[in-house]
Amino acid sequence: MSVAIVWFRRDLRLRDNPALQAAIEAGHTVLPVYIHAPEEEGAWAPGAASNAWLHRSLQQLDADLRRTGSSLVLRRGDSMAQLQALIAQSGAEAVYWNRKYEPATQPRDAAIKRGLREQGLHVESHNGYLLFEPWELATLQGGPYKVFTPFWRNALSHWRLPALSAAPSVLVSPKVDSLALNDLGLQPQLGWDAGFWAHWQPGESGAQEALEVFIDGALNGYREQRDLPDRVGTSRLSPHLHFGEIAPWHIAHALESQRSAGRDADIDGFLRQLGWREFSWHLLHHFPQTSDANLNPGFDGFAWAPVQPGLLEAWQHGRTGIPIIDAGMRELWATGTMHNRVRMLVGSFLCKHLRMHWREGARWFWDTLVDADLANNSMGWQWVAGTGADAAPYFRVFNPVTQAQKFDPQARYITRWVPELAALPLKSRFAPWLSPTLLAQAAPLYPTQPLVDLAEGRAAALDAYHRRR
Template identity: 80%
Template sequence: MSVALVWFRRDLRLQDNPALQAALAAGHDPVPVYVHAPAEEETWAPGAASDAWLHRSLAALDADLRARGSHLVIRRGPSAGALQQLIAETGAQAVYWNRKYEPVTQPRDAAIKRDLRQQGLQVESHNGYLLFEPWELTTQQGGPYKVFTPFWRNALSRWRLAELCAAPDMLAAHGIDGLPLEALGLSPRLAWDAGFWERWQPGEAGAQQTLEVFTDGALNGYCEQRDLPDRVGTSLISPHLHFGEIAPWRIAHVLQGIRSAGRNADIDGYLRQLGWREFSWHLLHHFPQTSDANLNPRFDGFAWAPPQQALLEAWRQGRTGIPIIDAGMRELWATGYMHNRVRMLVGSFLCKHLRIHWLQGARWFWDTLVDADLANNSMGWQWIAGTGADAAPYFRVFNPVTQAQKFDPQARYITRWVPELAKLPVKARFAPWLSPGLLAEMAPSYPAQPLVDLAEGREAALAAYHLCR
């Protein structure tokens, strides 16, 4: 029987995998391949948290393949050279993969496809990552969207989910050797990620379990609870989606299958969040510069504050003196994740109260989030900063104290991640500098004052905004 390489990338699963399905449907024996080539991602090579997750996800994929008689072949890049070598070793007649959509990987993949086809190989790429590919939805004028609501309205009008496909029961064995996973050096030398794995189980089985837990639990009341960081009110499925351990259309199928009068609003609310993920890739495809530059050029002349490393380090370490901000940054370091509402707050504080460029925040999130995704990360930070598509107006400056009082009213989230404040009365945990005597007595290790006076920081941000209008 003929052999085909199946090149795994951001699709680390066996069910609902269009590239694998196509290879099997064409009658090929698939040789599963992963090529490690982070340098080809250029300035946005995966960060440390992503690497730590990837190590475990690849191990899970290899275990799933071995349970079916095959195994994952791991090689180092460059990608084109590694694939050519494997074609020579296996005599492969075809190569299949699922598409990636980053600005630097699309032309690379197009060149590889062209060169292999010129050699006479069958080469196919598929959509294994999105509900709609970035070029599928256009405005009535044929251009890209910059506002989410009409984008999502169009998406819903064209709602056609891909069919579900079970993982194959068995796969043909092959004798191709690869590198041991450990040779990639993905796991950190110092186990700073140890706390991650108390929360997460990378791999396809972990993704499926996370979806089941969500549909049985947090989905009920999702619209009301998704903004409350003191509880599990969200799906926690974003890292599994990022690594392709579950297909977005499987999530949508499952949710559609459990619709009821009492659940419709929550299901639609969650599907809308999947829609934001689609919108972010739509934006990055059409505006590829936005991973590094403002989408709205009006902000190119914005008066960002001069770089102050001490302020940036205090923000990164959760030592700003503002409890909800510090709680979010400490959750991020401990778990590789941060609640979405809190992401908006820490981002607003960095970009507006401190006036530190949004790219500094984007880079830190990129290195520390297990769900670090170039499109979502770029869109999220530009939304927070007011420089992107459908963005929060720059003059909308979140007050972290009132936001904490609204969304963490018992300060449970704050207390969990900033435990030195636990002895303070609940009301004092939101702005402890307003109770200096209590703070000095009960939490002397916590900053006595925030990095910036919130009112002064807001006024400085608004003044800078008006100068670049």
């Protein structure tokens, strides 16, 4: 029987895996392979939190494969060279993979496909990551979208979910050399991620469990509760989606099966969030510079403040003196994630009150988020900075105190992540600098003043906005 390499990348699952399914249906003996080549990701090689998750996801994928009689072959180095070596060792006649869409990996994959085909191999790539290919939807003029609502309207008009496919029960693979998982060097040396795993279960089974928990719990009332950081009101599926441990159409199928008069609005609300994920990849494909450069060139002359390392570090580690901001940054450090509403607040504070370039925030999130996704991260930061597609206007400056009072009215989220403020009266937990005596007594080590006066920071941001060249 002929051998086919199935090259796993951002699709670390066995069910609903188009490349794996195609290789099996073609009658091949499957050789499952993962090649660690961060150097080929360009300027955006995966960060520490992503690597920590990847280690556990690969471990789980290998365990799942072993239950079928196979195992995951691990290699490190130049992808083409490693594929060539595997072809020579296994006698493989075909290579299958699911596509990646980053600006650095698309041309690499095209070159590999061309080179292998020139050597006479059968090569196929599939869409295992998105509901729509990034080039599939276009405006009436044939161009890319820059506004979400018409993009999503078009997507819904073409809504066709792929059929579900089961995981193979038996896979017999040829024996070839493999690295040990620890040889990939994915785990943080200092164990910084140790606290993550009380909150997460990487791998396909963890993704399935997260989906079931969401459907039974947070999906009910999702549209109203997704903005409240003091409760589990979101799906917590984003890292599983990022690593391809679950297919987006699998989630959509599961939600569609739950439709009823009382749940339609919540289901549609979550599907819309999947739509934003699709939109972000559409944007990055058509505007690949936006991982580093403003989509809106009107901000190219904007007077961002020079980076002051002390201020940036205080923001990074939750020492700004503004409780909702500090809570979000501490949650990120401790768990590898941050509530979406709070992400907007910490981003607005950095880009507007501190007036630091959105790239500073994007880089920190890239290194510390377990769901760090180049398209979503780039779009999210450009959205909050006002420089991207369908963005919040720059002159919309979130007031973190009033936002905390609105979305965390009992300060439960603040108290969880900034516990030294728990002894303060509720009102004082939102702006403790206004109660200096109480603050000194209850939390003497907490900053006595915010990094910047909120009114002055807002005024400076608006002045810089109006003085744009």
